[in-house]
Amino acid sequence: MIPHTSISVVTGLPCPESGIWESMGNFKTTCPIMKGSKMPDYCGLKVKWRLLRSS
Known part of the structure; x- marks a missing residue:
């Protein structure tokens, strides 16, 4: 079994994978x-x- 790893990236960088993304923080x-x-x-x-989910 492969452990789940999350993918994260900051504003301004190229998106590494198509899908549904969620902003992190208070809002x-x-x-x-x-x-x-x-x-x-x-x-x-x-x-x-x-x-959150790849497409």
């Missing part, structure tokens, strides 16, 4: 992001994103 949101796209900010702030 959370989810959004679909395509591989290679620039990771977005959230409410004008740099945030760390975590992959």
Whole structure:
């Protein structure tokens, strides 16, 4: 069995994998992001994103 590893990346970097991503922090949101796209900010702030589900 392979242990689960989470993928995370910050605003401004290229998305490493297409799927549904969740912002980490006090206020959370989810959004679909395509591989290679620039990771977005959230409410004008740099945030760390975590992959919830690959597509």
